[in-house]
Amino acid sequence: xxxxxxxxxxxxxxxxxxxxxxxxxxxxxxxxxxxxxxxxxxxxxxxxxxxxxxxxxxxxxxxxxxxxxxxxxxxxxxxxxxxxxxxxxxxxxxxxxxxxxxxxxxxxxxxxxxxxxxxxxxxxxxxxxxxxxxxxxxxxxxxxxxxxxxxxxxxxxxxxxxxxxxxxxxxxxxxxxxxxxxxxxxxxxxxxxxxxxxxxxxx
Amino acid sequence: xxxxxxxxxxxxxxxxxxxxxxxxxxxxxxxxxxxxxxxxxxxxxxxxxxxxxxxxxxxxxxxxxxxxxxxxxxxxxxxxxxxxxxxxxxxxxxxxxxxxxxxxxxxxxxxxxxxxxxxxxxxxxxxxxxxxxxxxxxxxxxxxxxxxxxxxxxxxxxxxxxxxxxxxxxxxxxxxxxxxxxxxxxxxxxxxxxxxxxxxxxxxxxxxxxxxxxxxxxxxxxxxxxxxxxxxxxxxxxxxxxxxxxxxxxxxxxxxxxxxxx
Numbered sequence: 001x002x003x004x005x006x007x008x009x010x011x012x013x014x015x016x017x018x019x020x021x022x023x024x025x026x027x028x029x030x031x032x033x034x035x036x037x038x039x040x041x042x043x044x045x046x047x048x049x050x051x052x053x054x055x056x057x058x059x060x061x062x063x064x065x066x067x068x069x070x071x072x073x074x075x076x077x078x079x080x081x082x083x084x085x086x087x088x089x090x091x092x093x094x095x096x097x098x099x100x101x102x103x104x105x106x107x108x109x110x111x112x113x114x115x116x117x118x119x120x121x122x123x124x125x126x127x128x129x130x131x132x133x134x135x136x137x138x139x140x141x142x143x144x145x146x147x148x149x150x151x152x153x154x155x156x157x158x159x160x161x162x163x164x165x166x167x168x169x170x171x172x173x174x175x176x177x178x179x180x181x182x183x184x185x186x187x188x189x190x191x192x193x194x195x196x197x198x199x200x201x202x203x
Numbered sequence: 204x205x206x207x208x209x210x211x212x213x214x215x216x217x218x219x220x221x222x223x224x225x226x227x228x229x230x231x232x233x234x235x236x237x238x239x240x241x242x243x244x245x246x247x248x249x250x251x252x253x254x255x256x257x258x259x260x261x262x263x264x265x266x267x268x269x270x271x272x273x274x275x276x277x278x279x280x281x282x283x284x285x286x287x288x289x290x291x292x293x294x295x296x297x298x299x300x301x302x303x304x305x306x307x308x309x310x311x312x313x314x315x316x317x318x319x320x321x322x323x324x325x326x327x328x329x330x331x332x333x334x335x336x337x338x339x340x341x342x343x344x345x346x347x348x349x350x351x352x353x354x355x356x357x358x359x360x361x362x363x364x365x366x367x368x369x370x371x372x373x374x375x376x377x378x379x380x381x382x383x384x385x386x387x388x389x390x391x392x393x394x395x396x397x398x399x400x401x402x403x404x405x406x407x408x409x410x411x412x413x414x415x416x417x418x419x420x421x422x423x424x425x426x427x428x429x430x431x432x433x434x435x436x437x438x439x440x441x442x443x444x445x446x447x448x449x450x451x452x453x454x455x456x457x458x459x460x461x462x463x464x465x
Contacts (some may be wrong), residue, residue: 015262021216025209025212025213027209042272045272045308046272046307046308049307049308049310050233050307050309051309051449052310053307053310053337054338056307056310056335057336059333060333060336062334069331069355070354070355070356070357071351071354074351082267087287103240105342109342109343112343112346112347112370112373113343113370115373116370116372118371119367119372119373119375119376119401120397122376122379123321123372123375123376123379123397123400124400126379126400126401127400130360139399139400141251168250172254174265175392178392178407178408179408179433180397180408180438181407181408181410181431181435182278182390182408182409182411182412184409184431184434184435184438185277185281185408185411185412186274186277186278186412187215187216187219187434188219188223188412188430188431188434189277189280189281189412189425189427190276190277190370190386191216191219191223191430192223192423192427193218193280194220195223195224197227197423198280200376
């Protein structure tokens with residue numbers, strides 16, 4: 001039975017893949033209609049997985065509370081908040097929900113976002129402290145030039161020119177190189193799925 | 204899609220398809236047919252698992268905002284492959300990697316990958332789906348969850364392979380403070396830059412997608428690696444050829460001016 005299901009899912013995946021690829025390359029209104037249909041099916045599936053996510057959240061944190069695992073008090077706060085927000089949404093208090101979002105979530109996220117700066121500064125310091133390599137030195141030097149070059153001062157105008165050149169030429173070339181690599185690997189992974197050779201088909 | 208893009212897309216897909224099929228035939232017959240270059244991150248990953256098993260701790264893994272059904276589908280599959288490889292190793296004696304996904308659509312994929320790893324290792328009785336958890340990536344909840352889990356779940360090291368922004372700095376910094384090993388790579392440039400500065404081992408560009416070829420024994424995964432290399436060389440030739448062609452006219456004019464005095 002398991003083997004039959006695997007074969008069936010492989011046939012469906014390859015069939016849909018070939019059909020979509022041919023339609024994408026030939027273009028036209030048929031592509032829009034069929035891709036719209038598949039998108040709708042995908043949206044329904046995603047909606048089901050959101051329910052899975054909520055149950056997963058309750059399961060993981062519920063287990064931590066029951067087992068008195070490390071940080072169980074935070075899990076308790078999380079679950080209490082989840083049920084509280086769900087409760088006020090059910091009774092129709094949409095404004096309260098919005099107030100909670102604006103005052104609690106946005107503030108907490110802003111505070112956490114602020115910490116990213118310190119983590120980055122620590123990263124640059126750590127990079128130079130642990131391994132003074134050519135690439136590490138170059139990295140720190142470029143960071144300094146870009147930061148100083150961004151200052152709105154006439155005295156740093158020559159550095160601003162270097163900064164502009166750095167962003168337009170080496171940074172742009174490096175970014176494109178990385179993105180081309182990612183695009184190629186994406187195509188090859190797609191081909192592997194396309195010919196039914198991906199590991200996700202093996203069960 | 205205009206006709207030039209259509210032709211180029213078809214050409215790239217056809218080349219990738221033909222090279223993949225040919226390369227898989229060769230790699231099936233001889234595993235060492237194509238020597239792969241060393242990627243330190245994939246040498247460190249099995250070491251990280253061994254260290255975690257010895258210390259009775261866990262490895263943390265995350266795919267960031269990568270998900271099925273969008274542009275990051277291939278990345279989602281690559282993350283699942285990484286989880287499979289790590290879970291196969293931990294199934295023997297350790298605890299399953301604490302895996303946090305940023306999108307709910309990733310839950311069935313990752314649970315399936317971990318389950319398959321335990322099944323293939325003959326230790327399905329040890330499989331716990333609760334090791335795979337969700338924290339929304341649309342807010343900073345995912346990053347907060349990763350950072351908190353480093354302390355709460357006794358994490359020995361972290362592997363962040365997916366779609367991350369600059370906030371990746373927080374879990375990487377938390378790992379660095381505990382002197383734990385980190386491996387990171389992101390398809391977002393901001394995340395990639397942070398990974399370069401903060402992670403012990405960084406994965407760049409296409410390296411994110413080849414965990415199966417380096418850590419597994421599948422011929423098709425090694426064939427994928429060959430295909431990526433062939434396509435990359437083709438693109439390099441096309442870029443250099445295009446640059447030379449575009450230089451031809453000004454060079455000819457310059458030469459004519461020099462020789463003819465015009």
